[in-house]
Amino acid sequence: MKRFITIFLGVALAASLIIACATPGAQRQTGVFRGSAVGYVGTMIVEVEVNRGNIRRIDVVQHNETPILSDVAFQRVISAVVNEGNLNVDNVTGATFTTMALRTAITEALTSAGIDTGAMMRPRQRPVGGQTIYKQADVIVIGGGGAGLAAAVSAAQNGSSVIVLEKLAFLGGCTLISGSGFNAVNPRIQMAENPPIYDSIDLHFQQTWDAGDRRADPAIVRVMVENALDAIYWLTDLGLEWDQRVKMIPGGLHRRANTPTLPLGIGFIEVYQRFIDRVGSNVEVLLETRATELITEGGRVVGVKATNADNNTVVVRANNGVVMATGGYSANVEMRMYFDRQWGGILDRRVLNTNLPGSMGDGIVMGQAIGANLVGMEYTQLVPFGHPGTGAPSGLIGGSVEDTLYINLEGRRFINENSRRDDLTLAAFDQTDTVLIVVMDSRTLPTGYEYNIFNETHNFMVEYGHAFRADTLEELAVLIGVPVNAFLQTIMDFNAAVDAGRCEFGRTDFRGRIETPPFLAGPRVPTVHHTMGGLQIDTYARVIHKNGNVIPGFYAAGEVAGGVHGTNRVGGNALTDITVFGRIAGESAALRR
Ligand code: ADP
Numbered sequence: 001m002k003r004f005i006t007i008f009l010g011v012a013l014a015a016s017l018i019i020a021c022a023t024p025g026a027q028r029q030t031g032v033f034r035g036s037a038v039g040y041v042g043t044m045i046v047e048v049e050v051n052r053g054n055i056r057r058i059d060v061v062q063h064n065e066t067p068i069l070s071d072v073a074f075q076r077v078i079s080a081v082v083n084e085g086n087l088n089v090d091n092v093t094g095a096t097f098t099t100m101a102l103r104t105a106i107t108e109a110l111t112s113a114g115i116d117t118g119a120m121m122r123p124r125q126r127p128v129g130g131q132t133i134y135k136q137a138d139v140i141v142i143g144g145g146g147a148g149l150a151a152a153v154s155a156a157q158n159g160s161s162v163i164v165l166e167k168l169a170f171l172g173g174c175t176l177i178s179g180s181g182f183n184a185v186n187p188r189i190q191m192a193e194n195p196p197i198y199d200s201i202d203l204h205f206q207q208t209w210d211a212g213d214r215r216a217d218p219a220i221v222r223v224m225v226e227n228a229l230d231a232i233y234w235l236t237d238l239g240l241e242w243d244q245r246v247k248m249i250p251g252g253l254h255r256r257a258n259t260p261t262l263p264l265g266i267g268f269i270e271v272y273q274r275f276i277d278r279v280g281s282n283v284e285v286l287l288e289t290r291a292t293e294l295i296t297e298g299g300r301v302v303g304v305k306a307t308n309a310d311n312n313t314v315v316v317r318a319n320n321g322v323v324m325a326t327g328g329y330s331a332n333v334e335m336r337m338y339f340d341r342q343w344g345g346i347l348d349r350r351v352l353n354t355n356l357p358g359s360m361g362d363g364i365v366m367g368q369a370i371g372a373n374l375v376g377m378e379y380t381q382l383v384p385f386g387h388p389g390t391g392a393p394s395g396l397i398g399g400s401v402e403d404t405l406y407i408n409l410e411g412r413r414f415i416n417e418n419s420r421r422d423d424l425t426l427a428a429f430d431q432t433d434t435v436l437i438v439v440m441d442s443r444t445l446p447t448g449y450e451y452n453i454f455n456e457t458h459n460f461m462v463e464y465g466h467a468f469r470a471d472t473l474e475e476l477a478v479l480i481g482v483p484v485n486a487f488l489q490t491i492m493d494f495n496a497a498v499d500a501g502r503c504e505f506g507r508t509d510f511r512g513r514i515e516t517p518p519f520l521a522g523p524r525v526p527t528v529h530h531t532m533g534g535l536q537i538d539t540y541a542r543v544i545h546k547n548g549n550v551i552p553g554f555y556a557a558g559e560v561a562g563g564v565h566g567t568n569r570v571g572g573n574a575l576t577d578i579t580v581f582g583r584i585a586g587e588s589a590a591l592r593r
Helices: 013-022 069-084 096-112 146-157 201-211 218-226 228-237 266-277 333-339 362-369 421-429 458-463 473-480 484-500 573-590
Strands: 005-007 031-038 043-051 054-062 132-142 162-165 283-286 289-297 300-308 313-324 380-386 404-407 436-440 468-470 519-531 534-536 542-544 550-556
Touching: 031 096, 043 096, 054 069, 054 096, 069 096, 132 146, 132 300, 132 573, 146 162, 146 266, 146 283, 146 313, 146 573, 162 289, 162 313, 201 218, 218 228, 218 573, 228 573, 266 283, 289 313, 289 362, 313 362, 313 573, 362 534, 362 550, 380 421, 380 436, 404 484, 421 436, 421 519, 458 468, 458 519, 468 473, 473 484, 473 519, 534 542, 550 573
Parallel strands: 132 162, 132 313, 162 283, 300 550, 313 550
Antiparallel strands: 005 054, 031 043, 043 054, 289 300, 300 313, 380 519, 404 436, 436 519, 468 519, 542 550
16 A cells, blocks of 8 residues: 655744755755655655755655554654754654654655755754643543553543543554454354354354363453444444455454454554544543553542653543553563463563564553452463564465465475464474464455555565465475475365365365465464453453452453453454453443442
C-alpha cells in the first residue's frame, strides 16, 4: 500500500534562517530531491523541496510502514527538519526502524541538494520537568492498547469521564500490530462458507479451555465466548467494517476468526480513536505518560501516579475506578525468565518476541505493589512464526491455516498444521535450526499484490527476502534449500490426503490442493508472543487481592490479566479477550461495581 503522506508544515522565516546558518558554504541548490531507505516494511522514498538551500517541504511519497505509529515518526522528524533545521530527532519508541529510515532518506535527499547534514545534527534541550500536574476523571485507564481503549469507550458509554494514560507516543499497543483475527461464533458468515462451518459457543468454550489444559478460570472463559459476538456487533456499531470470509488463525483450532477489512489491528484502533475524537466523548488521552504507581486510600484504588515526556509528575485522581490495561511482558526478558516454568529456562535474549517495547509488565508490578494476586505467571506463549531476524510476525506468508502446510529443512511435514500453538512451537524446536517453513500456493492471494492480515503483499515479501516464490515446486525446493525429491513427495502426499479429506498427523482442514503456481515458502522461528499470566480478575474484571477479596476501585483487562487462557492461548482469542473484558472493565469501573 503506497501511502502518500504530505506534511506541509510551511516555512517560518526563522526556520529559513536556521537552515541557512546551518549550511555555511553549501551550494544553495533549488529543486525537489529524492532520498530512500529501507524501513520496517520495504522501501521508503521521500521528496524534499529545497529553495536555495532552504528546506520548504518534505513528503513521504512511498512507504509501507504501519499506520498510526509511523504517523508519529513522520510528523516528528519532518517537523524537526522543516521547522527547526534539526535532523537530531530521537527514535520514536515502537517505531524505531521507521524513524531511522526516514532520517536516512531525508539525509540522502538533503545531501544531494548540497546541504551539510552533519551541521544539522544539533543537540536537543532535554525537558527539565520537576512539576506536578493534577488531573481528575471518573475512570482512569492505564494503557491505550486494545483492552484499554475498549475500556475507555465502554466507560464513556456508561456515562463516565475518562483519562487514558499511554506510555508510548501513539495509541494501539500490540493490538495495532496484531493479525486482527477475532474469534467469535458468527453463524451468518460461517454458514455462508462453502462448505459451511458448523460451530457453537460450547465448542468455542471447550476448545479454549482444553487448549489451555483447563488451567484457565472456566467462568472467565465462559464470559469471553458468550460475549464474543456481541463485542463484534459493538465494534460494528462503532464503525468497524469486517471481511466476510472466516479464517483460522494459526493455533486457532477452528475457523471462527472474524477479521476487519483493514489489515493488522488498524481497524480496531481507528474506530476507538474516532469515538475519542468526537465532540463530547469525554475521553482524554495523555500520550507518553507512563503510569508508575497506583494510589490507594483505605484499600481502595483512587488514582494513578505517572511521569510524562517532559519529566513532569502527573497525578490523576479516579472518582470511580482505575482500569489496568498495560498488556503483557514479552519484551521484559528478566521478567519472563523469572516467572516462566514452561520452557525450561530458554526464554533469554536469544528468543525474540512479536511485540512492541511497551510490553514490559508494568501493570503486573503496579498491581503486585498493592497486593493483587497473580495467576498463570508460569506460562508463556511462543509461536513458531517469528521473522528469523526480528521475531516479528511480519513476513509471514500465510495468515490462515487452511491455505498452508509446514515443513522442515528436510522438506517434510512434521505436525498437523492445525495444532495448538504450544505443540507447534515444541515441534519447531525439534527441527533442524528450529526452522519451520510455511508453504502455500497462489490460490487465495493470486496476484501477489493482495495485502494479507499483516499489511504485506507476497510481492513485497519476496522482494525483501522474507519469502521465496517459484513457478514450479522443484524450483521452490532449490530456493529454500530443501531436498527436491523429499519436498515433491511431501506435496504429492499432502494433495492425495486433501482428496481423501484427512492427512498424516490427523489434519482435516484444507482450502484445497497445493497446485496453483506460483508457489511460496517462508522460513520462520519460535518467538515469544503472549504472556499468559497476570492479575487475577473475576467475571466483572475486578482485580482480586492475594487475600481473595476484590480490590475496590481496581479493574484489569487484556494481556495484563491472568487466568483467561490457561497454559496456552487459542489463536484469535486475544482480540476476543481484550475486547470483551475491556468492555466489561470499563463498564464495571464506571458503575463502581
Ligand atoms: P492489550 O492487548 O492487553 O490491550 P496492548 O499491548 O495492545 O495490550 O496494549 C497495552 C498498552 O499499554 C500499550 O500501548 C503499552 O504501551 C501501554 N503501557 C504499558 N505499560 C504502561 C504504563 N506503565 N503506563 C502507560 N501505558 C502503558
